Amino acid sequence: MTKQVRQLDRVVIRFAGDSGDGMQLTGDRFTSETAQLGNDISTLPNFPAEIRAPAGTLPGVSSFQVHFADYDILTPGDAPNVLVAMNPAALKANLGDLPRGADIIVNTDEFTKRSLAKVGYTVSPLDDGTLDGYALHPVALTSMTVGALAEHDISKKDAERAKNMFALGLLSWMYSRPYESTIRFLERKFAARPELVAANIAAFRAGWNFGETTENFSVRYEVKPAKMRPGTYRNITGNQALSLGLVAAGVRSKLPVFLGAYPITPASDILHELSKHKRFGVTTMQAEDEIAAIGAALGASYGGALGVTTTSGPGVALKGETISLAVALELPLVIVDVQRAGPSTGMPTKTEQADLNMALFGRHGEAPVAVIAPRSPSDCFHAAIEAARIALTYRTPVILLSDNYVANGSEPWLLPEVDSLPDLQVEFATAPNSEDGKSFLPYLRDPETLARPWAIPGTPGLEHRIGGLEKADKTGDISYDPANHDFMVRTRQARIDAIPVPDVEVEDPDGDARVLVLGWGSTYGPIGAACRGLRQRGLPVAQAHLRHLSPMPANLGEVLRSYDRVVIPEMNLGQLAHVIRARYLVDAIPYNQVRGLPFTAAELETMLEEVVKNA
Amino acid sequence: MPESVPNGRAGGTPVALKLTAKDFKSDQEVRWCPGCGDYAILAAVQSFMPELNIARENTVFVSGIGCSSRFPYYMNTYGMHSIHGRAPAIATGLSVSRPDLSVWVVTGDGDALSIGGNHLIHALRRNVNLKILLFNNRIYGLTKGQYSPTSEIGKVTKSTPVGSADSPFNPLSLALGAEATFVARTIDSDRKHLQSVLRAAAEHEGSAFVEIYQNCNIFNDGAFDQLKDPETRDDFLIRLEHGQPITFGADGQFCVVHPPGGFGLEVRPTSSVRPEEIVVHDATVQEPAYAFALSRLPGFDLRNTPIGVFRDVSRPSYDSLVQSQVEVAKAKTTGTPEEEFASLLSSGDTWTIL
Numbered sequence: 025m026t027k028q029v030r031q032l033d034r035v036v037i038r039f040a041g042d043s044g045d046g047m048q049l050t051g052d053r054f055t056s057e058t059a060q061l062g063n064d065i066s067t068l069p070n071f072p073a074e075i076r077a078p079a080g081t082l083p084g085v086s087s088f089q090v091h092f093a094d095y096d097i098l099t100p101g102d103a104p105n106v107l108v109a110m111n112p113a114a115l116k117a118n119l120g121d122l123p124r125g126a127d128i129i130v131n132t133d134e135f136t137k138r139s140l141a142k143v144g145y146t147v148s149p150l151d152d153g154t155l156d157g158y159a160l161h162p163v164a165l166t167s168m169t170v171g172a173l174a175e176h177d178i179s180k181k182d183a184e185r186a187k188n189m190f191a192l193g194l195l196s197w198m199y200s201r202p203y204e205s206t207i208r209f210l211e212r213k214f215a216a217r218p219e220l221v222a223a224n225i226a227a228f229r230a231g232w233n234f235g236e237t238t239e240n241f242s243v244r245y246e247v248k249p250a251k252m253r254p255g256t257y258r259n260i261t262g263n264q265a266l267s268l269g270l271v272a273a274g275v276r277s278k279l280p281v282f283l284g285a286y287p288i289t290p291a292s293d294i295l296h297e298l299s300k301h302k303r304f305g306v307t308t309m310q311a312e313d314e315i316a317a318i319g320a321a322l323g324a325s326y327g328g329a330l331g332v333t334t335t336s337g338p339g340v341a342l343k344g345e346t347i348s349l350a351v352a353l354e355l356p357l358v359i360v361d362v363q364r365a366g367p368s369t370g371m372p373t374k375t376e377q378a379d380l381n382m383a384l385f386g387r388h389g390e391a392p393v394a395v396i397a398p399r400s401p402s403d404c405f406h407a408a409i410e411a412a413r414i415a416l417t418y419r420t421p422v423i424l425l426s427d428n429y430v431a432n433g434s435e436p437w438l439l440p441e442v443d444s445l446p447d448l449q450v451e452f453a454t455a456p457n458s459e460d461g462k463s464f465l466p467y468l469r470d471p472e473t474l475a476r477p478w479a480i481p482g483t484p485g486l487e488h489r490i491g492g493l494e495k496a497d498k499t500g501d502i503s504y505d506p507a508n509h510d511f512m513v514r515t516r517q518a519r520i521d522a523i524p525v526p527d528v529e530v531e532d533p534d535g536d537a538r539v540l541v542l543g544w545g546s547t548y549g550p551i552g553a554a555c556r557g558l559r560q561r562g563l564p565v566a567q568a569h570l571r572h573l574s575p576m577p578a579n580l581g582e583v584l585r586s587y588d589r590v591v592i593p594e595m596n597l598g599q600l601a602h603v604i605r606a607r608y609l610v611d612a613i614p615y616n617q618v619r620g621l622p623f624t625a626a627e628l629e630t631m632l633e634e635v636v637k638n639a
Numbered sequence: 640m641p642e643s644v645p646n647g648r649a650g651g652t653p654v655a656l657k658l659t660a661k662d663f664k665s666d667q668e669v670r671w672c673p674g675c676g677d678y679a680i681l682a683a684v685q686s687f688m689p690e691l692n693i694a695r696e697n698t699v700f701v702s703g704i705g706c707s708s709r710f711p712y713y714m715n716t717y718g719m720h721s722i723h724g725r726a727p728a729i730a731t732g733l734s735v736s737r738p739d740l741s742v743w744v745v746t747g748d749g750d751a752l753s754i755g756g757n758h759l760i761h762a763l764r765r766n767v768n769l770k771i772l773l774f775n776n777r778i779y780g781l782t783k784g785q786y787s788p789t790s791e792i793g794k795v796t797k798s799t800p801v802g803s804a805d806s807p808f809n810p811l812s813l814a815l816g817a818e819a820t821f822v823a824r825t826i827d828s829d830r831k832h833l834q835s836v837l838r839a840a841a842e843h844e845g846s847a848f849v850e851i852y853q854n855c856n857i858f859n860d861g862a863f864d865q866l867k868d869p870e871t872r873d874d875f876l877i878r879l880e881h882g883q884p885i886t887f888g889a890d891g892q893f894c895v896v897h898p899p900g901g902f903g904l905e906v907r908p909t910s911s912v913r914p915e916e917i918v919v920h921d922a923t924v925q926e927p928a929y930a931f932a933l934s935r936l937p938g939f940d941l942r943n944t945p946i947g948v949f950r951d952v953s954r955p956s957y958d959s960l961v962q963s964q965v966e967v968a969k970a971k972t973t974g975t976p977e978e979e980f981a982s983l984l985s986s987g988d989t990w991t992i993l
Binding site: 062253272280303313315319325328329353441491501 | 665667694695696697699701704711712714715716717718719720721722725728729730731732733734735736737739740757758761961964965967968969971972976977979980981983984985987988989990991992993
């Protein structure tokens, strides 16, 4: 039969199933196929902290949302147009996010009395009218997959496990995705077991063919490629981009990179990724704890490497004392905090922006550091390079505040030219620097950067001692002199304050906005999408987004004061708003949510509409 | 990174540097209490360093917090006075990334065994190429006299007015439990012995753990007097010498034997055993149980305290294993780092928009 083909400008699909159903992999593959087609993409994985929560239960549901469009998009989408639910738990956990009219594809094989009971359904929602108003597509995914693989010499369990490929095949057909990359992927993934390559490809084809032949799906969709800047792209997650940024910093500084890290969700992927790149002179050490991880990184920095430590909030808390030592030693150090929902263990696989206060203030003594935050998955690459640049140039710890949303989300990334990346080369001290040229003064500063010389062990004639005790200006000798301490405390603050950072840019296309939305970090996408929505409806609104949180851009005060109202949405209880109010005496309006999930553009748009109309 | 001067043991032809103890004295005023055992250790180290023939710039002392941890300030080498307990971790990062350096850690019983216990055992199990000198005075000195993790049970201090209730660590047993490849003990007041142990430690590839009994004359004076007093020391101290039967006492009247059926070692009157029953000390025994048994000999009153090198076995250092992984990976590259990085960026599934 001939299927109708309908053009769409954007689609949001959510794949949901049990933790063991392979939904992350299915989503990844669909994303890759979609990238090949040239759509703009944004993805949002959402998975439990438990590796294998009890099968079929609500806590065990894992999902992957992909938003793709024929124009540039900023978020993974507020609400799915399509839900693929591999079991009753996946349906129940996600139904609330679906607008009426959405397509729901369910694996009917899993809608057994027992599975339904596990999530509290006494009657199947497929039969009782719960799904009236949705476009329900019941598909016997498991049994059709097993049936399609009957001729394959694999176990029943392996056959059942291939049902995610059946689902992927069906969705790939529905949205006219090119599937060559998935075939190649399966050949690579199961290279050691050719029978699984064949079975998974067969399951994928069966799903595709099912779509083409069944009357259950009468419409096929197309989403044309987006107009994107020419160049070579790849799809990338924030953690991958951040890792590559750190490798790039090593290449561009010509310094070895030393990563000290302790496994922690959601930062471990950076350790995994960097451990693959030894050929660039990257050394990774899985330390005995968070404190040793940063200690080893600082030791490596002292020896002339780019020392890096990666962690999440609880790890930063443990590293605090060593960050303060690095402040006192004035050595380069990059501390990556992939934020997650806290306090304590909190919700380790969910996102939050609640470590800003800790990054800015969470240390003993006056211990200022530079703080920067990436705004999107691919921006993590450039933010990592910027963190390294500041650390190396100004000999200071830099905290890079990523979060789970950008770390695990993905988007297409226009690959940069390596030569266009900043030159991060530094000069080590090689000779005495005192006026008489006879002695070395480890705390004699560069008058421009206020950085002290980086004199690494092995340099003859510059032997010196540094430590956590207060140091006399210039000589670095131990000093308890009151005036010297006052001077050194102020100087350490001044040298952070004096780091030149780019002015904050304001996006206000018509120049007539009276309300400014100020954000930082991963909220860039949802805020941007909300602002676009308002402008399309003729409501002017300006957007400014902070990458540098310490020091803040020099023009920020002026920008804030040129609007009648400033709104600050954050995934915390108002940490940036607090700083802005204190520092600039601006009556900023905080808008806060801490649900472990990113803002939706729609909720921000609704909130901002109120402010704009009443401004 | 600039080419480092070969440190006399790694690469190049060793050149006699002709350094003296004076070369290792920094311009900083030494600020320990008068009479502190640390002075003797500092002097012994400063006069020993020249014999290593390692350039001062290639030597780094890293310390934590405590009286002993002021040590780096007084050495005219590179040095870092870091934070409480963390010196082994910081030194690990330095040593792994700079295998050309000779890295020494100076620590104390509180620093290494209480707040920093975790880093110590992990540095030892990894066999990081560090020389770790633990000054054990069995008291917290810098915080003015609280009991430490090596204080004897029942110790009356400011924080334990009716006596401490916790059993002490035996630092050597702990190090051996972590399978440290070099474990030794010496005493602050015996410069000759101290330097002989430092010599063996410096020659060791990997972690060398040296416990130095050090007298705190302010808060725990005389803690090791039995081992120093000419009247008692010969009967209390067991001077271990590799390849020699373990006998001690002013007249060699005591010896160490391995009793049949027992787990460990015991001290017996020499006259009561056949000569072949006396244990011949072998620091190279791979199985740590032997050195562990030695470490268990001392009694509550420090009777039967072995000093010298308990264990000195060979195992690749963490530094060398990590560095070789990097070197192997680098050797496989063909392009410049920029070219290699460009190809890394474009690996995986990419697409091009014209």
